[in-house]
Amino acid sequence: MTQVTAEAATEAAPLRGGELGRFLWTQLTSMRTALVLLFALALAAIPGSLLPQRPVSPIRVKDWITDNPLVGPAFDAVGLFDVYASPWFAAIYLLLFISLIGCIIPRIGVYVRALNAPPPLTPKRLQRMPDYRTASTAEPAQSVLQAAEQQLRSCGFRVRRLEDSVSAERGYTRELGNLVFHVSLVVMLIGLAWASLLGYKGNTIVVEGQAFSNTLTQYDDLTTGAAFAPEQLDRFTIWVDQFDVKFETGPVQRGAARLFLAKVRVAEAGETRPGVIEVNNPLIFGSSTVHLVGHGYAPVVTVRDGAGDVAFSGPVPFLPQDGNFTSLGVIKAPDARPSRLAFEGSFLPATVTDELGTRSVFPDAVNPELFLTAWTGPPREETGAPENVYSLDKAGLVQLTEGEKKVAFRLKPGESFDLPGGGSISFDSWKRWTKLQVGHTPGLWLVLVSVLVAVTGLCLSLFIRPRRIWLRVVGDRVEVAGLERAEGRGGMDDELNELIEAATAGKGTT
């Protein structure tokens, strides 16, 4: 970026400054610089694939810094835990794109001029060309040239008829493809910028039987572009009626997922219709998409307080920690009286206790159990401040104990536990929850189109053979020569032979 600002700043400055700017601009747009920037980009992208990244796994980043106190904070300071949003990464690719634009714009001019210009004059010494041959002919010169012109035109050449020779060129599309490819990359970058400015992406956990309405408050997390406005959220409601999951039970890849299918109803613009969401089959509402990105278990519990009243009842989503869905969660009953109650613990869908301890050995709920510890404290004033439903703020709470021992218990569905200080909790049943991702990526079509155009341009720029062919008549001799202007697949030999044959066959009409 510095080079460019320097150039912009010196544009109106006296000659010396202008020279400096021009020098820097020439340097920046040279192929050598482009190469260096390409390698810099490749190199800069690597740390992000080897170190944990904050947008993907913030907890692993925190652990990494804790585990490496020496380099961790330093890495963090230079943005190595969020490489792809770091200023230096942006600097590299923006410089690369500026270099690209600076290289491409002049080439577009050159190309347009070449398109409008006739093929070049026939060189004096054709024998110096890489492909050269001669033949003798009895035909008159004009007839030979006429036949050659016809032959070359029918082969798709652009032909320039000169006094004693014919100059022909084809393969202009190669450079066109090259230019289209590079321009498409710039358009793609614009599309990406558009998407990241105006787009949003949010996650929400919906328990079977519950619903999600597309409003800000319903999201567990929401990332929005800089120009996002809440009015952009499409209005719809989704009921997740049923979520079907199947796991591999055979010996090979035991526990691997085999089916995820959410049966839903969708209300949009006053109409309700049924639908399904699968992993490769998102719901699409105009410009928004709803993807199924995760699932887990929600034990259904009933908490009774010391007074014997129901203080909480319903499903509580627990968050899976591993492939066998060992899930952690918190059950809160702030309305319990005389003191509020809370529980912290884990849900194991396939509980096994053996010498390795108690753990879950399969992702499906074949033997679900709930393991909890209990907390209590005086009622707290309702502040309305947002609170994380997946973690327990233990300020003002004490862990329930029985004598010296902390209270910890396990429940199977249908069982309940009476708390030592009064109150109880029962594990009634369990439900599944789905994690839905609602996304809106406005520039996506532009990105897609530009990538497809880029690939097409790339193919043209690599597979088209630009070449020049000349034919000259000198007395009763015919000279032909060819020049491949890019690394081709060969084939010039045949082309020249055919030209000689056609030109000397006497079919030309003057």
Place this chain on the structure above:
Amino acid sequence: MSAYSSLAMVTSMVIYLLAVVAFAAEWAVARRLEPTSVDASILVGAGGPDELADRLAPATQRRLLRLDMFGRVGLALMLVGGAVHLVAVVLRGIAADRMPWGNMYEFVTTALAVVVAAYLVLAARFDMRWLGLPTALLAAISQGLAVTVLYVAVAPLVPALHSVWFVVHIMAALVAGAAFNVGGIASILYLLKERAQRRGSVGGYLGRIPDIRKIDTIAYRFHAFAFPLWTFAVAAGAIWAEFAWGRFWGWDPKETWSLVTWVIYAGYLHARATAGWKGRRAAGIAVLGLVCFWFNFVGINLLVSGLHSYAGV
């Protein structure tokens, strides 16, 4: 069915190993020929024109015949190995009742089948039997690692892979990968021969392969073929990711390294058009690209956890 597939896979590996021996024997004989006694460009691939052979010493003539015989044996073994290999891949697909590209084992074995097929076409149609030794070596080693380290039993796919893009994305990556490997072999040979030329000691195998400009062109053609395909494979992967995961690009380690590989090969294509970077440097970049490709495949699948962790080993 899957047992027959595994048997055929191991058999093909053994045959490739024998092909390596045959090709190695061919080049061992070539080493003993005096460089001056052979005009490589005339003799390679041909049985040896009679008038030329007459002028050579009898011992040299015998060696040339032996040399050619070893080369033919190697090629025949590659053909048989390739056929058995193809049967193994097809049987694997039938056993799984889907395209056999669901994990690393299946991907490697299919990609190698493409490499061997490409080699056979090159040898038969374009007189490029000389690629035999490195190709057979690549096939034997990778196939050996596939059946020992990467092997997993047949299993259905996870829901994320249930998509038409499974075929499109992986097929493009497979063919591009095979072409990058053949191109990479050519670039390595280019570098070896170029170095030997600088030291003035081009003999044996290197003396009998085409001159470095020809090798360079061959390497370029493979890379030029593979690069748009690779671009397409990455783009198709992004489209699929938008459907499956709700985002087209998430800097997953596999995505990152696909881009790194892409950028390096883009650098290769640019380097060939840049003064001072042609030849040795460009070939070096191509080899670097191949290293990235392999790291993306082996390193990222086995060492780094990400959404593409489908090795199953």
